[in-house]
Amino acid sequence: MDYKKITETPSNHDNLEQLDTVSILHKMNEEDRKIADAVALEIPQITQLVDALAERFQKGGRLFYIGAGTSGRLGILDASEIPPTFGMPHERVVGLIAGGDKAIRKAVENAEDDTQQAWLDLKEHAINENDVVVGIAASGTTPYVIGGLESAQKNNILTACITNNPGSPITKVSDIPIAVNVGPEFVTGSTRMKSGTSQKLVLNMISTALMIKIGRVKGNKMVNMQLTNHKLVDRGTRYIVEGLGVSYDQAEELLKKHGSVKKALEAGI
Incomplete structure (x- = not known):
């Protein structure tokens, strides 16, 4: 391993079980305040991705998120909110998770270790060169995601990633790597915390900026939202x-x- 796996480094805080509630919450908040600044450092990469997406969307292209666990669920969340918010068809932004839809609510053992399944999942959507695949993996080592990105690259499909370990394997198979270094987690290795929050911020930036650029917002209003309630x-x-x-x-x-x-x-x- 030729990189430091920051997501596994020891927390800046210890003896957590000995803290009172307010101390736990203040220390968590102290760590959370670091996230937005870490995301800001990746804006050049996010810009590159949004511009590439906008160009491809005008040609009928699509955005695919692939991930496992928390990362996969965050991708699905972002994708699922595009139709009601911006009136886009469900098939234009698609979230895929290792283990399939049942993994959204309950972990599917070993699903993320399959290096072939993500590409099989993508092929079910007739993925093509106008599309973009964004792999999401805090660790940067998830086989499901790396395998999907690798196959996408071999088929001349633009790839990007959102990770929290700069220099990790996922960045090597991403044309546009977005590596948000949020530092150690409050609970060591629990990437549902700062890493997950940073991924949600980046996903919001990608999809919202894309929708603005392709004309789904006017002024600052969601003029294409679905009127469902x-x-x-x-x-x-x-x-x-x-x-x-x-x-x-x-x-x-x-x-x-x-x-x-x-x-x-x-x-x-």
Whole structure:
């Protein structure tokens, strides 16, 4: 191993079981405050990925996340929120997890050790050169993820990764490596903590910036969101009130007529 596995280094805090509750929480918060600064250092790499994604999305390309455990679940979470938030079809951003959908709720033993399965999972979606595969693995050593990225590269598909160990094996099979060094975890090796939080931040940045760049946001509003409940209908109506200067009732009528905030705004009064 020619790199330091930072995610396995000892915590900056010890004798945790001897601390009172408020001390535990303050010390956890002390560690958490380091995360955003660590993510900021990777903005050049994240920028490169978002721009590459935007170019491919205009050609009909898709974004695939692959991961295991916490990392896989975070990818699925980000992907699942794209349709309701930005009105994109489910198949444009896809999250895949080692062990399949049942692994979302319950760990599937040894699933992450299969180096071939991720590529098989990707092929079920007819993956092609317009697509991008982002592997997520705090350790940077997950076989499922590394195998998927390696196969994607061999098939001329752009790859990227989100990891918390700079120089780890996953970075070697990623065209755009994003390695967020958040330091040791509060509980040694528990990468669901700072590492997982950093991954969520990066995923938010990737997908949100991408959706903005391909026109799914207007001003600062989610004008393509799905109107699937009263809260979202109310939010959309208020966006139209603000955008067109009409009454709430008029805005609601326009929203129901056109079916989306964007179409209502484009149609005008």
